[in-house]
Amino acid sequence: MLNPFFYGQIATGGDFTDRTAELKELVGELDNCARVFLISPRRYGKTSLAFNALAALKERGVITAQLDMYDVSTVEQFAAHYARAVARAAETKTENIISFIREVIPSLRPSVTINPEGEITVGIEAAPRKTELSLLVKELLEIPQKAAVRKKNKFVVFFDEFQEIRNVGGEALEKAMRSVFQRQKDVGYLFAGSKQHIMSDMVLNKNKPFYKMGKVIFLGKIPSDQLGSFISAKFGASGKTPDSGTTEEILKVSRAIPYYTLHLCHEIWSGCADMQNVPRSAVAEAVARIVQGLSPMFLSMWDSLALSQRKLLRAMALSPEADLFSMGFINSYRLGSASSVQKSEALLLAKGLLEKEGGLAAFSDIWFCEWIRKKG
Template sequence: MKNPFVYGEEVHGDAFWNRTTDIQELARDIHNGQNVIIFSARRYGKTSLIKTVLERVRKEGVLTVYADLYPAITKEKFIEIYARAVSRSLGKPTQKILNIVKRLFPKLIPKIVIRGEGDAEFEFDYEPRNVFRTSLSDLLQSVHKRAKEEKKAACVVFDEFQEIVNYADDEVEKEMRTIFQSHRNVSYIFLGSKKHLFGKLFQDPNRPFYKSGKHMPLGRLATEEVIKHVREKFSLSGVSLPKEVLSLIAQRGEGHPYYTQLLCHILWDECLEKKLITPKDVENALNKMLKREGEVYETVLNALTQKQKQLLVALALEPQVKVYSDPFLDKYHLGSSSSIQKALQILIRKDLLDRENDQFVFQDSFFALWLQKR
């Protein structure tokens, strides 16, 4: 029997946590042509969620495009990735599709290439290089143009959108905002996982995308959703879970999709034969999970200065503390408040900490738990 709890990869269908409210809200936004900005920390299931939504609205007649911008490290790479995403949405490469692509991107030069496994897809180039702006403009207009021709609504998703902040200039950013703001029949959805970069794009009044869409932070899973999903999956395997164990699993997973899946994956492996899970099993699985993640956490720590490490450990042990108070600084030998302020800024930029009012909290609460048990 296959373990029903999948982690570390995109999940779809029965393996996907039932974010019913989020799915319904996003589907409505897409049909209404609303632009949406979705942020969450890594491993919260943004990509799985949006692909579930895209599958749903596609069946309802919406044209959909999904572009992962994580590899788009330059403006030129952005054009290549987005052009491939748009062409992929048209179907498998054929002469008919090639003709449509040439019409949608008149300044780009498409060619069909065969990958190692025999799959065909488009690659793009443009000549001469000084027509970048025209090529970009054609590309950004393409989905709107197609939707208008087919008299349909459309949705374009840019995953890891914060990567465009790293470009040499804001040409792509400005052109996107200028063109997209007139597209009433296209919903653009921007996903991001690096808070400090994502914040620059959408919260800075001096940047093109300021106030350009509806913000939709992706929160933790509701306790009742976790309990329902976990109960269903284990019952299909004939494993019994008392109510207190279900509540404990939801509590230990903290509503985090990745860690809750991983915790349940371990429990399923450990307890399938005996067909019963006890509170002790949950605690053992939690410790095993932290041990598995320990290698990743060690790598993160090794990239920090000694001061930054000390500060993280101190905040893990005393999360509600006033960080600039003398007793806290003295207890953990952290030095002056000015040096701590600098360390905090760096840890926030590295997406390890967030500031919530006067508190500094871990983006990954299980990193804090691992530090406590270390």
């Protein structure tokens, strides 16, 4: 029997669970060619939700394209990757895709190659002047609408980790996008992002280009009872029965965050492969194995931190419910002053080791938190 728990990949079919209401809302909005901003912390399953929405739209005949903004770091790269994504969505034959790319970004002299697996790669051989590039990008952003009209069909474009657009082209690119997108009638856009403070600033700050440009959906956790039922059903389908309290312990330790819940269940199942029952003790044993396996990476991260940052992380790991800026917390862990805590928090947020949840700082990786806690 194969391990039924998968993590770190797009969840589809029976592995995609309990986002029925969110999926219906998202598909409905995008099918109406709306602009939607999907915001959630990392590992809550927003990308899986988005891909399942795109799959549902494809079944309705909608043309869909997706672009992961983590894959691009310059405006030139954005142009190349965007052209490829739109071309692959609008055309099916390889020769048509290549012709499409060369037609829409000729001034960049794109080099188009195909690997043995048939994957198309687009490179840039020219570096146009800034003014030329700005005009090119605007023309490129018009392509989905033109393709929708030509194909007599709706088009939906999905940008994952959209907050990275600020690192790629800054506010100038945001303004260009708004000016083009707001005129398009046959194209829907899904902008998903995991850096909540940046995404929120994009859509809620009246001085920013994307202010009130579309619907904003803040994706929360899957309700614990639904996630618990999913876990129990997965164990049951593989011939295993969690003992009383096991499922609850899994949800508690993983904080009911889908990625961590599935990672933990995967490790628990592997540790109980020859057993029919899954004891509650298997949870702690699985956590220990996970943390041990990640220890070299965590040690490297730890060694790179200043003492003040280490002290704050240790305090947060040992007192997860505490108010970081209360004098009791600061004095208990000898953190200095509220201003020094604020500085350390800001640096840790910038490094991605902490993230904001409901306005409060929390570990972006709960296994790192467990590793620190075990260090004491």
